[in-house]
Amino acid sequence: MYDAIIVGGGPAGLTAAIYLLRACKKVLVIEKEAFGGQILKSSNVMNYPGFSSIKGLELGNLFYEQAKGMGMESLYGEVTSITKEKDFFLVNVSSQEYKSKTLIYAAGLHPRKLSFASFDRFIGSGVSFCATCDGAFFKDKTVCVVGGGNTAVDDALYLSNICEKVYLIHRREEFRAEPIHIQKLKEKKNVIVLQNTVVTDILGEQKIEKVVLQKEDEKEEIFVDGVFVAIGSIPNTSILKDFVPLNSNGYILTNLFLQTSVPGFFAVGDVREKKVRQLTTAVSDGTIAAIEVQNYLDET
Numbered sequence: 001m002y003d004a005i006i007v008g009g010g011p012a013g014l015t016a017a018i019y020l021l022r023a024c025k026k027v028l029v030i031e032k033e034a035f036g037g038q039i040l041k042s043s044n045v046m047n048y049p050g051f052s053s054i055k056g057l058e059l060g061n062l063f064y065e066q067a068k069g070m071g072m073e074s075l076y077g078e079v080t081s082i083t084k085e086k087d088f089f090l091v092n093v094s095s096q097e098y099k100s101k102t103l104i105y106a107a108g109l110h111p112r113k114l115s116f117a118s119f120d121r122f123i124g125s126g127v128s129f130c131a132t133c134d135g136a137f138f139k140d141k142t143v144c145v146v147g148g149g150n151t152a153v154d155d156a157l158y159l160s161n162i163c164e165k166v167y168l169i170h171r172r173e174e175f176r177a178e179p180i181h182i183q184k185l186k187e188k189k190n191v192i193v194l195q196n197t198v199v200t201d202i203l204g205e206q207k208i209e210k211v212v213l214q215k216e217d218e219k220e221e222i223f224v225d226g227v228f229v230a231i232g233s234i235p236n237t238s239i240l241k242d243f244v245p246l247n248s249n250g251y252i253l254t255n256l257f258l259q260t261s262v263p264g265f266f267a268v269g270d271v272r273e274k275k276v277r278q279l280t281t282a283v284s285d286g287t288i289a290a291i292e293v294q295n296y297l298d299e300t
């Protein structure tokens with residue numbers, strides 16, 4: 001029986017683990033992909049206090065090594081269900097069950113995909129969700145970025161320094177990105193902005209050759225080597241439906257102490273309803289939940 005099982009080994013989950021281990025609690029952190037979480041994909045982090053500039057991969061590994069060095073038990077695997085018995089949680093990973101008195105859910109987000117049949121076939125073969133991770137593969141080539149928020153505009157700016165030509169394709173007229181970013185983009189000679197335009201298909205055999213665009217009733221094909229998708233994220237909460245209350249976008253609802261309405265079940269980091277999703281807010285959540293878990297364990 002663990003004092004706490006933490007689902008997700010990103011910054012929020014690992015911070016919670018560090019605090020609980022310092023309080024001598026028995027903790028298991030379960031991670032399905034890579035300890036460190038989303039930040040591993042960042043080429044350069046410049047807003048995490050203590051580091052004026054650090055690679056995301058290095059920072060994520062430092063979080064992990066700190067928790068591991070303090071005696072964290074960790075498990076690679078995907079949590080596929082969580083249930084509550086009378087006073088403990090049962091967490092299922094590859095048909096194995098793990099028991100814990102409390103649960104900290106720190107499973108983060110995954111990127112939203114484009115919804116046409118050929119899309120999945122090109123993921124990793126020309127379709128990317130991370131410009132800073134994969135941009136270098138498209139040096140001196142032509143790519144498109146799909147989206148209209150800050151991430152899409154930032155990605156287009158970043159890629160304009162690497163690629164020969166960058167299309168920014170947005171389905172609406174107005175961008176959600178901040179005007180200063182859009183202004184910078186307009187100054188770039190190798191960026192073409194296509195508004196009110198939707199990507200309806202990707203064409204190619206082994207690799208991407210073209211994308212099909214639709215603007216009102218007009219269809220057009222443009223030659224690209226890569227497609228960067230930045231159209232938002234989906235919280236990793238599908239296993240929680242009917243277990244804890246979620247908002248209409250699937251984010252977990254918590255109170256100020258990061259408790260959900262299920263006693264002993266806490267939610268931290270990007271996966272919960274909040275306005276700012278950053279490293280500093282994720283580690284803050286991990287801290288608060290770990291302290292509240294200790295209070296909960298003392299009281300029950």
Ligand SMILES: Cc1cc2nc3c(=O)[nH]c(=O)nc-3n(C[C@H](O)[C@H](O)[C@H](O)COP(=O)(O)OP(=O)(O)OC[C@H]3O[C@@H](n4cnc5c(N)ncnc54)[C@H](O)[C@@H]3O)c2cc1C
Pocket residue numbers: 007008009010011012013030031032033034035036037038039040041042043044045046047048077078079080106107108109130132236268269270271277278279280282
């Ligand atoms: C490219 C990129 C660049 C970024 N740059 C910055 C930056 O410069 N500064 C900044 O402050 N923030 C940045 N961020 C945002 C920051 O990375 C996130 O806010 C932060 O990682 C959130 O931490 P988290 O622990 O809540 O979630 P995550 O980092 O998403 O970690 C959640 C973990 O849970 C795991 N998981 C999910 N479901 C399961 C399951 N069922 N079973 C087991 N494990 C599961 C996932 O694999 C993941 O490792 C960036 C994000 C990206 C994608």
